[in-house]
Amino acid sequence: MSDVLRVVIDGEFTIFTASEIRGRLLDALNGSDQVEVDLSGVSEMDTAGLQIILAGQLDAANRRKQLSFVGDSRAVADVMAIYGLAERFAAPVQPVGASA
């Protein structure tokens, strides 16, 4: 069982930061079979950000890796709500390995 690699996304998760965040996610997926992305610090999210999330999930599925998105962010929840994706990203989820 490989370690869970945590990626924390803070601040803007938008077209302005999409490229950089994509790079970090790719690195994480390359470096581990289990990646957990903490979105609780996301202040703003747009379609570009959402695409990253969805594309990431595709990638992970293809490569049989585990990619989960956790954390309670208002910005993220709003976007998810509009697109009706709330169930897929039910929050809050306890991060793997977090201590009480």
Next chain:
Amino acid sequence: MDLDEALQTFIVEGRDLLEKMEEALLQVEQSPGDPDLVGAIFRAAHTIKGSAGLFGLDHVVQFTHVAESVLDRVRNVEIGIDSDLVALLLAVRDHLGALLDGIAEGREPDEEVHRSSEALAQRLRAYLGASAEQPDSAASHEAAVEPTSKRSWNIALRFGPDVLRNGLEPLAFIRYLASYGELDKVVLLTEGLPTLSEMDPETCYIGNDIRFTTEADRATIDGTFDFVRDDAEIQISQVDEAPAEAPVDKAESAACVPNKPAESAQKTNDKKPSKAVSGTDSASLIRVNAEKLDQHINLIGELIIASAGIQLTAQRERNTELLEAASLLARLVEEIRDSALQLRMVPIGATFNKFQRVVRDVSQELGKDIRLEISGAETELDKTVVEQIGDPLTHLVRNSMDHGIESAEVRTAQGKPAHGTVRLNAYHDAGSIVIEVSDDGGGLNRDRILAKAVDRGLVKADQTLSDNEVYNLIFEAGLSTAEKVNNLSGRGVGMDVVRRNITALRGTIDIKSALGRGTTMQIRLPLTLAIIDGFLVSVGGSSFVVPLDMVVECIELSEEDASGRDHLNLRGEVLPYIRLKELFAIEDSVITASTEQALEFEYVGPASHSSCDADNDLQAIQRQNVVVVQYAGHRAGLVVDNLLGEFQTVIRPLGDVFAGLEGISGFTILGSGQVALILDVPGLVRRVVRLDGRRHDASLTLAA
């Protein structure tokens, strides 16, 4: 795309639209059936809403949407415009102005803003909820009476790959839809989405299928996507709702058959995405940064001084070719100067028009019926002056309305019409612009003003003052003869500020009044603030410039006229004069080398605009000359030593140190490098007239 710039444009154009909206609202009260006016009001709201949506300014969108819905119904003659609705819409306009201000200052809308928006929205909704029947609406009967109907639509959005790159955001459009309808379902389509490793983070791969219910029509929904039309495929089709109503709407008629799901897909890709807010009527206008224009004019000022220096050198060199070239240059520079100053001139009409609203509001506050008349709206003046004249004018108008115009009872008792009239007038006069605020009210009460002034210690009880001087006392701080003080005026802190503001613009204000008949406040302002045509004179060793537009003529001062008295006989007219040498305490100077140069070689303008010729004869220092000047209908003579000719120059303001200096309004630098002071002709003329008046009154009293 620079968002900040775009937002600035949105605010500027939004404010323009609000102005148009207000104008139209004030007019539509008189002509409620006028479709152009109603159309203008509707378009203002509609356009602001559209652009606000683009910037994600949801609170503006939501608020404006309700207003737009009401206006749409007015447009469709479903509800009529009456003075209540106009009042409400004016309040809406004001609120929108406040919202724009908040955005301009970068403020997030707070609780209070939301509450105000909601309060107004509630009042607006009252016009939407009621049935649309208006049996006595003046317009045609063929316009269908359409009850409110919510319809459901399927909207298919297939975004192109560059949507995100171009600064557009699908979520914004969806949120915008939510502001005027219900999103029954939003489906995210991700067929084209590649894996994370294959994707380009800035390319858009998604689409949406939306089911949307709203009262808005297809055109409105379609209009939502104006800005993304080039980058997306948009299909809007109606899902038929309850069979009860069959809306009589031309666009729908082909598609709608009751009880059958009607779908008419319409590809809506004929419109090009337009820039934020479409500008005003004329395509031949451009917006220019006011600062750039000022810099431009400053540079021209420098150009003028440099050109004057060239004249000087050309004359000294006595080179004919050079002289000709310098002369040509001067002429061209003069033309550029005039045209540049023209750029800054705007008609005063726009400012005057704002007062329609002021008069209307204040009339209501005071419970008086007061009408505003405007003339001379096309009179042009410098842009900066226009901006600064607003406050003083407002105070004067309010004063007229509050204190000038009597109540209806008093008026009718005097045989005057029950309604009062305030009149704004503007015209050009000898290099100045004159703005008048008149009323047909009760006029100024000389005795009461004098009594109050004596009471306040401003005037000694035994002082003799002319009528004019008494009237001018109202400009003294703390003097108000208003019987009632209300929050409009009467506290006596207004008129002194008004005069100060006008003096700051190098203008003057005069009062004409007739008891029982009315009062006129006459403001005079120089047409140009920066560059003037001047006439150079010397007094002792100093040089002075007299603004050419106030110069009437120049004459010699005969020995007879010079001896001890202060008047001279100008072809039968008695002309009072001042000796500048005395006024400024200038000593008879030793003629220095530089003065000699200035005296001999000062440039004479290409075409003599006045009847004064340069006097280059050094011998003539013994003889004195009088420059006859005129201002506001009064004439005076300024006794000087030498007349040195015309030239144009840039006025430089004196520093604050010289703020109290009387008789001087600025300085300039001559081509020779010497400093010349610019005479404050209005001030000097007043001084002469005042002295004259006192002497006149005094001699009358003596004679009596």
